[in-house]
Amino acid sequence: MTISRREMMASLAATMPLVTGKLAIAKDSSPGVTTTTIKVGHIGPYSGPASAYGTMGRSLGAYFDKVNAEGGIGGRKIQFISLDDGYNPSKTVEQARKLVEQEQVLFLAGTLGTPQNAAIQKYMNARKVPQLFLSSGASRFSNYKDFPWTIGWQPSFETEGRIYARHILEQMPNAKIAILMQNDDFGRDYLRGIEDGLGEKPTAAIVARQTYEVTDPTIDSQIVNLKGSGANVFIIVASPKFAAQAIKKGAEIGWSAQKYLVHVSNSTGAVLSAAGFENAKGLISAAYVRDVSHAKESTEPEMQDYLAFLQKYYPDADKSDYVNAMGYSMGMLVEKVLRQAGDDLSRQNIMKQVTNLSMRLPMLYPGVEVKTAPDDYVAIKKMQLIRFNGATYDKIGDQPIAG
Amino acid sequence: MQMDKQSQLVDTDAPASGTFRGLPRRDGRAIWVRAIVIALALALTAVLSDFRLFQATMVLAYAIALIGLNILTGFSGQISLGHGAFFALGAYATAILMGHFEMPYWIAIPVGGIVGFAAGYAFGRPALRLSGIYLGLATFALAVATPQLLKFHGVEEWTGGVQGIFLTKPSAPLGLPLSDDQWLYLYALVLVGIIYWIAHSLLESGTGRALRSIRDNALAAEAIGIDSRHHKFMAFGISAAFAAVAGGLAATAVQFVSPDAYDLFLSVSLLVGAVVGGISTLNGAVIGALFIVYVPTLADSISKSAPWAVYGVVMILLVYLMPEGIAGAIRKASRAPVSGRH
Numbered sequence: 001m002t003i004s005r006r007e008m009m010a011s012l013a014a015t016m017p018l019v020t021g022k023l024a025i026a027k028d029s030s031p032g033v034t035t036t037t038i039k040v041g042h043i044g045p046y047s048g049p050a051s052a053y054g055t056m057g058r059s060l061g062a063y064f065d066k067v068n069a070e071g072g073i074g075g076r077k078i079q080f081i082s083l084d085d086g087y088n089p090s091k092t093v094e095q096a097r098k099l100v101e102q103e104q105v106l107f108l109a110g111t112l113g114t115p116q117n118a119a120i121q122k123y124m125n126a127r128k129v130p131q132l133f134l135s136s137g138a139s140r141f142s143n144y145k146d147f148p149w150t151i152g153w154q155p156s157f158e159t160e161g162r163i164y165a166r167h168i169l170e171q172m173p174n175a176k177i178a179i180l181m182q183n184d185d186f187g188r189d190y191l192r193g194i195e196d197g198l199g200e201k202p203t204a205a206i207v208a209r210q211t212y213e214v215t216d217p218t219i220d221s222q223i224v225n226l227k228g229s230g231a232n233v234f235i236i237v238a239s240p241k242f243a244a245q246a247i248k249k250g251a252e253i254g255w256s257a258q259k260y261l262v263h264v265s266n267s268t269g270a271v272l273s274a275a276g277f278e279n280a281k282g283l284i285s286a287a288y289v290r291d292v293s294h295a296k297e298s299t300e301p302e303m304q305d306y307l308a309f310l311q312k313y314y315p316d317a318d319k320s321d322y323v324n325a326m327g328y329s330m331g332m333l334v335e336k337v338l339r340q341a342g343d344d345l346s347r348q349n350i351m352k353q354v355t356n357l358s359m360r361l362p363m364l365y366p367g368v369e370v371k372t373a374p375d376d377y378v379a380i381k382k383m384q385l386i387r388f389n390g391a392t393y394d395k396i397g398d399q400p401i402a403g
Numbered sequence: 404m405q406m407d408k409q410s411q412l413v414d415t416d417a418p419a420s421g422t423f424r425g426l427p428r429r430d431g432r433a434i435w436v437r438a439i440v441i442a443l444a445l446a447l448t449a450v451l452s453d454f455r456l457f458q459a460t461m462v463l464a465y466a467i468a469l470i471g472l473n474i475l476t477g478f479s480g481q482i483s484l485g486h487g488a489f490f491a492l493g494a495y496a497t498a499i500l501m502g503h504f505e506m507p508y509w510i511a512i513p514v515g516g517i518v519g520f521a522a523g524y525a526f527g528r529p530a531l532r533l534s535g536i537y538l539g540l541a542t543f544a545l546a547v548a549t550p551q552l553l554k555f556h557g558v559e560e561w562t563g564g565v566q567g568i569f570l571t572k573p574s575a576p577l578g579l580p581l582s583d584d585q586w587l588y589l590y591a592l593v594l595v596g597i598i599y600w601i602a603h604s605l606l607e608s609g610t611g612r613a614l615r616s617i618r619d620n621a622l623a624a625e626a627i628g629i630d631s632r633h634h635k636f637m638a639f640g641i642s643a644a645f646a647a648v649a650g651g652l653a654a655t656a657v658q659f660v661s662p663d664a665y666d667l668f669l670s671v672s673l674l675v676g677a678v679v680g681g682i683s684t685l686n687g688a689v690i691g692a693l694f695i696v697y698v699p700t701l702a703d704s705i706s707k708s709a710p711w712a713v714y715g716v717v718m719i720l721l722v723y724l725m726p727e728g729i730a731g732a733i734r735k736a737s738r739a740p741v742s743g744r745h
Contacts, residue, residue, distance in 0.1 A: 046703075047711055048668070084703050084710060089567065090657045090664040094458065101454035118566055119659040183556050184565050214565075215551040 032106030033345045037079045038338065040064070041105035043095045044112045048086035053112050055317065056135065057082045059324040060110050062314035063331025069313075073338045081105060089119035096120040100129050107132055107350055110330045114138045114185070117150075125149045130350050132337070133330050133379075137264070139189050142377035144355075149347075151354060153333060153370065153379040155288055157186060157262075159403035161193020161237075163286055163383050164260045166401060168204050168233055169197075175204040178231035178257065180222055180246055182238055183211040190237040190262060193403065207231050212242060220249050227255040235260040240267065244274040251279035259283040263383070268293050269320075272388060281390040286383035288368045288400075289329065291393050293320045302362035325363045332361055333370065367400040444592055453584040457656055458696060460584070463591040464653040465692035467598050469677050470685055471645025474602060476674075477683030478611065479638040480618030482535070485542030486646045487670030488549040489519045493647025494654035494665070495553065498568040499561055501655075508573045509590065512651035516644045523643020524636055531635045546670035553662035567661025570654060591652055598645055602685055605641070614638055646673075679721050681728025690729045 032039035044057035064078040072078065081103050085091040092111070099105045100123075107130035111117055114136040121140075124131040125147050133153040134141060137160070141152040168175050179194065181187035191209075198204060208229030210222035219242055226234065227250070234257040236246050243265035250259070259282070265271050266285040295303050296319065306328060310317045317324050338345075340353040355374045364370075365384035372379050382400040386393040447459060468490055475481050496515035500506040506514070530541045554565055562568070575586035605611055616624040617631045625631055654660045672695050680691025702713035725732040 046707065049666070082707075084699075084707075086668070086699075088664050088666070088668075089659060089661045090653065093657045093659060094461070097454045097457055101452060115565060115567060115661040115663055119657070119661065122569060122658070184554070186565075213556055214554060 030106070030345050031104045031347070033076070036076055038073065038076045038345065039079045039081065039103060039105040040334065041096075041099035041103060041108045042080065042082040042110050043085050043092055043099070043108065043116070044082060044110070045087040046084035048088065050087040050113065053135075053323055054084075055321060056110065056112060056323045056327040056330070059310070059314055059317060059327030060331050060334075062317075063309070063328050063335075065313050066309060067331070067335055073335065074343065078338075085116060087113060087116065089113075089115045092116040092119050093123065096123060100124075100127055105129075106345060107347065109133055109334050110135060110327070112136075117141060121147055121150050128347060130347055130354065132350075132354060133333055135326070137189070138185060139192075144375060144377045149351060151372070151377045151379065153330070155380045155383055155403065156193075156378060157189035158193035158196070159378065159381055160263060160286055160383060161190040161195075162197035162403035163193075163385070163401045164235060164284075165194045165197025166403070167284070167385055168260075169199075172233065172258070173203045175233040175258075176207040176229070176231045177204060177233045177235060178208040178210075178226040178229050179206060179235045180210050180212070180219065180226060180238055180242075182242070183213050186239070186264075187211065187237050194235065197403070204233075212238070214239070216242075219245055223249040223255070224253060227253055227257075232257050233260065234258065235262075236265070237262050238265060240265045240271045244271045247272070247275035247279050247283070251276065261285045263287055266386075266393075267322075268388075268392065277388075277390050280388050283388050284385060284396065285388070285393070286385050286401075287393070288364050288380055288383050289322050289325050290363055290365055291386070292322050292325050292363075294392055295319050306363055329361045329363045333357075333359075365395070365400055367398075441596075445589075448581075448585050448588055453582055456582075456584040456588045460588045460591045460656045461653060462689070462692045462696050463588075463595045464649045464656065465673070465676060465695045466595055466649075466688045467652065468646045468649035468673055469680060469688035469691045470598055470602050471642035471649070472673055472677040473682060473685060473688055474606070474614075474645070475638050475642035476677060477681075478606060478618060479614040479635060481531070481635065481639065482539040482674075483542040483639075483642070484539050484670050484674060485545035485549075486642070486673045487665050487667065488542075488545040489523055489643040489646035490650035490653070490669060490673070491549050491553065491660075491662075491665035492522055492643075493519045493650030494660045495562060495568075495650075496647065497651030497654050498570050498660045501570055502568050503561065508655050512594070512648055512655065515651035516648040519647020519650075520640045520644035522647075524640035526643070527636045527639030531632065531639060542670075543667075546667045550662040550666050553665065563661075565662060567659055567664075570658045570660070572658050573655065587656055591656075594648065594652060598648065599685060602645075606685075610634065610637070675718065679718065679728055681730030681734075684728065684730040684734070687728050687730030694729075 042057050042060060044054055045051050046054040046057065061080045061082055064080045067073065068077045081099060083095040083099065085095050096108065099108060109132045111131065112135040117134045117136055118140065121131065128149055131150040133151065135154065136152055137154050137157040139156050139158050141150055142156060168177065179191065181191055208226050208231055210226055212219045212222055223246055234250065236243050236259060238246055243261060247259065261283050263286050272280040295307055306325065307319060309328060310319055310324065336357065336359055337350060337353045341349050355372050357370055357372045359370050361370060368380060368382050368384065370379045382402045384400040385396040387396050448456065451459065468486060472483065472486055475483055493515040496518045497511045500511040500514055501508060526545065530538060533541055553562055572583045573587060574583050575581040613624065613629045613634050616629060617634060621631055676691030676695040679694045681687025698714060698717055699710065702710040702717065705713045721729065
């Protein structure tokens with residue numbers, strides 16, 4: 001027993017330099033790329049408090065299965081390695097190092113969460129490994145000067161804030177605006193966008209602003225104060241739980257202001273049903289991914305393709321969960337980048353292609369484009385305004401609005 | 404059936420505590436074992452890749468926390484479900500000292516330990532009036548509150564709120580030809596050595612005997628004049644200090660602290676690691692730490708859809724087959740021929 005273990009250790013020790021030597025050679029050419037494969041890494045919360053988002057990694061993986069089944073990219077199959085971080089940023093660091101140093105992936109795609117991506121941002125840039133299309137709307141991920149290897153794809157919170165401000169100026173030029181906001185970066189990013197969108201001397205003005213901490217048990221008093229300001233527009237910059245509370249409390253105290261609700265909290269199933277559909281009727285929000293809550297009834301060809309994809313490659317998926325539509329869209333984005341890169345699959349060229357995109361994605365609202373440039377790391381700049389009709393969302397106008 | 408199991412557990416525990424298991428017996432073999440372990444640990448620096456060394460550093464960090472937990476739970480018989488909070492405290496103290504005060508890491512981490520001791524002692528004073536399961540609940544509350552306290556706006560200037568704080572990874576001094584990961588691993592080895600030595604000396608001293616006597620029979624201990632409250636506070640403070648040192652070390656390795664990293668699950672993981680490794684052994688700490696770092700990864704590689712089910716099964720098997728932890732089982736196996744000698 002002991003002898004065999006010792007032998008095992010010895011043989012392990014003997015092979016170690018071979019392995020590391022091999023890796024060193026691979027590094028000089030293109031990491032993660034062979035003549036038949038391309039290694040792509042991903043980190044997501046398959047467990048833990050945000051595990052509801054885990055399905056994004058699964059639909060992303062399913063999309064690569066589809067690409068591979070249809071012949072791959074330039075003869076190469078995508079080898080997708082997705083790891084769990086349980087939404088714990090220190091675990092994200094460990095998994096990112098594993099993907100970069102052990103697995104030698106070409107790049108990371110679609111890693112989820114603001115603190116999680118922030119935790120690896122420095123590392124990825126120091127290593128010059130692309131950190132692509134991460135899922136967060138924080139503005140720190142479009143800082144191309146300090147972090148040229150990091151790029152998001154969803155519209156930033158600032159962009160969305162500007163869109164609401166523009167719509168308000170257009171529709172109610174003399175609106176009095178009340179804002180409920182979460183007291184952190186998430187809230188401040190939105191506020192910056194709203195203030196920016198209102199311009200220097202706005203006719204519509206912010207008359208009241210109340211903040212809450214994520215630790216607060218309720219926000220009732222804030223809502224009462226906001227109503228007291230006499231505002232006729234109410235912008236809710238809140239995470240899901242508080243958004244539901246705000247809508248409900250506003251209705252309870254008979255405040256009839258036009259409500260705007262940020263897109264992170266506009267889920268019909270999770271937020272509006274908790275707030276009461278009747279209370280939420282008429283509120284305005286913005287979206288870039290199509291509403292899939294009634295996907296099965298839709299006759300649009302894009303929706304049909306999407307459903308057929310899920311049916312074939314990810315049959316267990318919840319078809320009305322927009323997170324799957326995000327994974328699917330992200331897969332298309334990665335596919336486009338790889339096709340555009342052609343045979344030069346170096347990390348430099350990947351970044352060159354990533355920052356030179358101009359395309360449409362079928363599951364985004366018509367008119368919402370993905371467009372980047374070497375000095376523009378905000379991929380999606382337009383969102384479709386939508387209004388809740390008591391059961392589902394209707395589009396407001398036919399064109400998305402730029403922020 | 405269950406009652407039987409429990410009383411059996413206590414039975415096996417009681418006589419063993421007298422002979423002070425867990426620390427190497429003072430025969431010639433112990434020195435050799437130690438020398439070999441140290442040599443192997445040093446050799447890893449040259450053999451492992453940077454990523455593996457980073458993981459090994461995390462193992463050492465958890466091992467330090469588990470040594471602390473072992474002192475508390477294994478030797479003084481108190482349960483803490485909140486050591487993740489002290490781990491977080493040490494991590495943040497280290498990050499703030501390094502970030503805001505430009506203190507070098509090798510001072511910041513021990514200072515974090517002192518902060519942890521103060522906090523542990525202060526928390527322990529009122530909390531240790533509670534016993535057994537109630538102390539467990541009080542510490543549980545601490546663990547639940549930690550991530551939210553760290554996000555508290557009033558201290559955001561220091562803690563960075565939800566975004567957390569970045570740390571710079573220390574480089575090897577004096578131009579030594581070592582990578583950052585190699586150097587930090589060596590530093591972690593030294594820390595573990597010091598902590599192990601402190602724990603070992605403490606448990607071999609009168610304090611250690613007092614702690615064990617309190618665990619085994621508090622009333623009898625009081626009767627022979629042991630100040631059980633003082634010893635309990637000290638045990639809690641020291642274990643909190645070790646957890647804080649561990650947190651500081653882990654934060655330095657990860658180069659980032661943020662509230663979500665220190666949730667309730669961390670506290671539970673620490674307790675799991677302590678029990679799986681062997682609750683009243685210091686050597687078990689390293690095994691428990693290996694469990695904390697590698698078993699979730701292993702479970703994830705076995706099943707993507709239900710990694711925690713795999714984790715659960717592994718844990719149940721271990722607890723069922725090795726009720727005294729892995730270190731306990733190893734000792735039992737190695738003791739068999741020894742007991743045959745006399």
